[in-house]
Amino acid sequence: MASERYNARVAEAHWQGKWEQAALFETPLKVDSSKPKYYVLEMFPYPSGRIHIGHVRNYTMGDVIARYKRAKGFQVLHPMGWDAFGMPAENAAMQNNTHPKGWTYENIDAMRRQLKLMGLSLDWKREFATCDATYYEHQQKLFLDFLNAGLAYRKESRVNWDPVDQTVLANEQVIDGCGWRSGAPVEQRDLVQWFFKISDFSEELLDAIGDLDRWPEKVRLMQKNWIGRSRGIEIPFELADDVSGFEAIDCYSTRPDTLHGASFIAISPDHPLSIALESENNILAEFNAQCRRTGTSEAVIEAGEKLGFNTGLSVKHPSEDRTLPVWIGNFVLMDYGTGAVFGCPAHDQRDLDFARKYGLDVRNAFHMPGEMGDVENEALVPPKTDKVIYQEHFAGVTEATSNDAIEETIAWFEQKGRGRSVTRYRLRDWGVSRQRYWGCPIPIIHCEDCGTVPVPETDLPVTLPDDVMLDTPGNPLDHHPTWRDVDCPKCGKPGRRETDTMDTFVDSSWYFLRFSQPDAEAPTDLEAANYWLPVDQYIGGIEHAILHLLYSRFYTRAMKITGHCDLKEPFAGLFTQGMVVHETYRDADGSWLSPIEVSVTESESGRKAHRIDNGAEVTIGGIEKMSKSKRNTVDPEDILETFGADTARWFVLSDSPPDRDVIWTEAGVEGSHRFVQRLWRLVNDVAARKAGDAAATAPNEGIAFVVLRQTHQTLARVDEMISELRFNSAVAQLHTLTNTLEQAQRKLNTDDMAGGAALRTSIMMLIQMFTPMMPHLAEECWKAMGENQMVSATAWPEADPELVREESISIPVQINGKKRGDLTIAVDEPKDAIEARVLELDFVQAALSGKAPKRVIVVPKRIVNVVV
Numbered sequence: 001m002a003s004e005r006y007n008a009r010v011a012e013a014h015w016q017g018k019w020e021q022a023a024l025f026e027t028p029l030k031v032d033s034s035k036p037k038y039y040v041l042e043m044f045p046y047p048s049g050r051i052h053i054g055h056v057r058n059y060t061m062g063d064v065i066a067r068y069k070r071a072k073g074f075q076v077l078h079p080m081g082w083d084a085f086g087m088p089a090e091n092a093a094m095q096n097n098t099h100p101k102g103w104t105y106e107n108i109d110a111m112r113r114q115l116k117l118m119g120l121s122l123d124w125k126r127e128f129a130t131c132d133a134t135y136y137e138h139q140q141k142l143f144l145d146f147l148n149a150g151l152a153y154r155k156e157s158r159v160n161w162d163p164v165d166q167t168v169l170a171n172e173q174v175i176d177g178c179g180w181r182s183g184a185p186v187e188q189r190d191l192v193q194w195f196f197k198i199s200d201f202s203e204e205l206l207d208a209i210g211d212l213d214r215w216p217e218k219v220r221l222m223q224k225n226w227i228g229r230s231r232g233i234e235i236p237f238e239l240a241d242d243v244s245g246f247e248a249i250d251c252y253s254t255r256p257d258t259l260h261g262a263s264f265i266a267i268s269p270d271h272p273l274s275i276a277l278e279s280e281n282n283i284l285a286e287f288n289a290q291c292r293r294t295g296t297s298e299a300v301i302e303a304g305e306k307l308g309f310n311t312g313l314s315v316k317h318p319s320e321d322r323t324l325p326v327w328i329g330n331f332v333l334m335d336y337g338t339g340a341v342f343g344c345p346a347h348d349q350r351d352l353d354f355a356r357k358y359g360l361d362v363r364n365a366f367h368m369p370g371e372m373g374d375v376e377n378e379a380l381v382p383p384k385t386d387k388v389i390y391q392e393h394f395a396g397v398t399e400a401t402s403n404d405a406i407e408e409t410i411a412w413f414e415q416k417g418r419g420r421s422v423t424r425y426r427l428r429d430w431g432v433s434r435q436r437y438w439g440c441p442i443p444i445i446h447c448e449d450c451g452t453v454p455v456p457e458t459d460l461p462v463t464l465p466d467d468v469m470l471d472t473p474g475n476p477l478d479h480h481p482t483w484r485d486v487d488c489p490k491c492g493k494p495g496r497r498e499t500d501t502m503d504t505f506v507d508s509s510w511y512f513l514r515f516s517q518p519d520a521e522a523p524t525d526l527e528a529a530n531y532w533l534p535v536d537q538y539i540g541g542i543e544h545a546i547l548h549l550l551y552s553r554f555y556t557r558a559m560k561i562t563g564h565c566d567l568k569e570p571f572a573g574l575f576t577q578g579m580v581v582h583e584t585y586r587d588a589d590g591s592w593l594s595p596i597e598v599s600v601t602e603s604e605s606g607r608k609a610h611r612i613d614n615g616a617e618v619t620i621g622g623i624e625k626m627s628k629s630k631r632n633t634v635d636p637e638d639i640l641e642t643f644g645a646d647t648a649r650w651f652v653l654s655d656s657p658p659d660r661d662v663i664w665t666e667a668g669v670e671g672s673h674r675f676v677q678r679l680w681r682l683v684n685d686v687a688a689r690k691a692g693d694a695a696a697t698a699p700n701e702g703i704a705f706v707v708l709r710q711t712h713q714t715l716a717r718v719d720e721m722i723s724e725l726r727f728n729s730a731v732a733q734l735h736t737l738t739n740t741l742e743q744a745q746r747k748l749n750t751d752d753m754a755g756g757a758a759l760r761t762s763i764m765m766l767i768q769m770f771t772p773m774m775p776h777l778a779e780e781c782w783k784a785m786g787e788n789q790m791v792s793a794t795a796w797p798e799a800d801p802e803l804v805r806e807e808s809i810s811i812p813v814q815i816n817g818k819k820r821g822d823l824t825i826a827v828d829e830p831k832d833a834i835e836a837r838v839l840e841l842d843f844v845q846a847a848l849s850g851k852a853p854k855r856v857i858v859v860p861k862r863i864v865n866v867v868v
Helices: 008-021 053-071 087-096 100-117 133-148 198-211 217-227 256-261 272-278 282-292 298-303 349-358 402-416 526-532 547-561 636-642 645-654 666-687 702-723 727-747 753-770 775-784 831-839 842-848
Strands: 037-042 075-077 152-162 167-169 187-196 229-243 246-253 264-267 308-316 323-329 340-343 387-390 399-401 420-425 444-447 451-454 485-487 494-497 537-540 574-576 580-586 598-603 606-611 617-625 808-815 818-826 855-859 863-867
Touching: 008 100, 008 645, 008 775, 037 053, 037 526, 053 075, 053 537, 053 580, 053 636, 053 645, 053 702, 087 100, 100 636, 133 152, 198 217, 198 229, 198 420, 198 547, 217 547, 229 256, 229 340, 229 402, 246 264, 246 272, 246 340, 256 402, 272 282, 272 308, 282 308, 282 323, 308 349, 340 349, 387 402, 399 402, 402 420, 636 645, 645 666, 645 727, 645 775, 666 727, 666 753, 666 775, 702 727, 702 753, 727 753, 753 775, 808 842, 818 831, 818 842, 831 842, 831 855, 831 863, 842 863
Parallel strands: 037 075, 037 537, 264 323, 537 574, 808 863
Antiparallel strands: 152 167, 152 187, 229 246, 229 308, 229 420, 264 340, 308 323, 387 399, 444 451, 444 494, 485 494, 580 617, 598 606, 606 617, 808 818, 855 863
């Protein structure tokens, strides 16, 4: 049997069938609160039609945790679903002359089949797609609950409008002022949209970040910056000119301490004063129109060229006897602050660039200690905690930190009655209206007499019509009169359905709650939601660090208010995995080649690549994120077919720390495959060996003792490493233990019954340890060892504390900071005894030449350094 190679294709299909037949990974819908729970969830995928290597890595990590926690005695919830609404389905439908629904469900079937090939311990009984009417019916119920609770409302807002596609575009869909798909110049329009009141939770969402101690620090910082709390002041700048209807321009500033350096006022193109002026000035009107054609996000504005228009007006400085010119700036947002700012070029780089461009004054409000003179091309912006010397400060501030000066400035203005302290947030209410077909319908009917009328809950779900025309510009639901035109449920007169659908971020903002009881008649079953939530370990990409996570945090709070759960934070632990990257290849003509078209060889002269079909030399490029454009992708199904799922799983876990990028290499995959075969041979060799009764032997010396001690020590380390998501470290430990067991198998005499028993025990524990990573191989090995129960159903082994405890360790000995040798010491050996033994070492005595050492530094259990 030992000579037979492990056949992954046969074994993996067999055991996947066995697991499914036994319903091994199905979690009972009835909550058993007597058991400890563990909810592990990977961000659910968009059904594009094929899984990619990133999916393999992401879902393998989650699966290791799920299998490990089950073995540790937890009741585990590990579900799977599909984030299935969105524009890609509509685009594919138009391109392929099909329907978004058919395209989506075909892709779900294909990806489900591929994911099942990976042997994931998922509870497929809880599976749903967000485009299932049985899911979005409850999303519509939640919308109506939010509406009743005052958390949803409708208002007019400015949006990016594509005049060709006749739809609203997100800021990210505006490329160089044009629609990403049509290429038409984007217009700014005021449309009535639906919003969720996320801004009401700004302070709570921000303050709670401090409690998310199992989230990556970089994600917490990104959330803080997005919410963006700032303390500042609103100051009215009195107009020096007569303008009908306007007496002053209110400016908001977080740096009022720099007012001495103010040299201009900038207002938004959408400021009421700007709009009033453009009605009498065609040139100004065109400037404002040009500004409105660009994206409305801060990121777009910050990256673009700063443009200004001089209104010819001026305002009075609020604390000095001088005036400031009023400009319109394309970099000022109307929806942040008051839509007006004062420019301080000496101490703000954006203002300095603007001032240099238009020849405006640059005045220092302070200077850094030891620095004098005019500002050239770089603004002086010291940290707020550094002391600076203020020049001619109206509140009498001389030398102070910026933070202290800001507080004194605000106090001075409030005391004089010339301004007021304000705390603001960058976070804006969430606009959820989308002018598209393939999304969750908003359950509202518009009536000329009754206004906006909620669809009665008994009439939910409001389902999407199947017979739509996608090739006509605009929202297909607007062009479907039999769906759009309905009677008002309140008065019975003719009405119109809301034809906007919900932002797909809504779909993914509560799906994790629905998984707790996907058959509930309400959006959640309160008992199940409160038992399973929060998610103990959430896993996904860093690209979702802001919006998805922030919206989910808002949604749980909103659902608490509406009575659907009793929690606030949805995810107790968050892990953001690194990407899978691959080197790139280019042909002689510069065209990209895929890895399957290239053969790479290594020699003393270095690595070289050639085309497989004609042998032509290929240029090896850099290691980059896998992408279709550069063709450096690898099809997971090819890997699973060639090497098996366990090889792929082992490789993505072993190559690098899980939060860093993993470099996909054919050599690495082949190395993982060889290790699979090594394990298979080792298990079969041990299975064929005669062994004594393990329970009757308690070896405390020889190979048997060494084997058992290292096995239990490895178990303790692997236990800790999986708990801390250090999968690559756990893999390394299992490699080392395998080496030891292979050596023991070769050295042990056939009549060494104690050694055979110890080796068998160790092999059984090794199999259990790698079960979460390579479950199919583990089942086959467990069976080869004569066990009838599936190893996936066994409990995690317990490490023997006596065997785990180290009796002695080896520590390096340095002389003047350079290592010269090692010393084996008892774990609890006193420092003075260690020092005495070190001074007796031959190489230490040689270095001392009969003299006493200057110092002997003993770092317990770590190192000894003798200073000569």
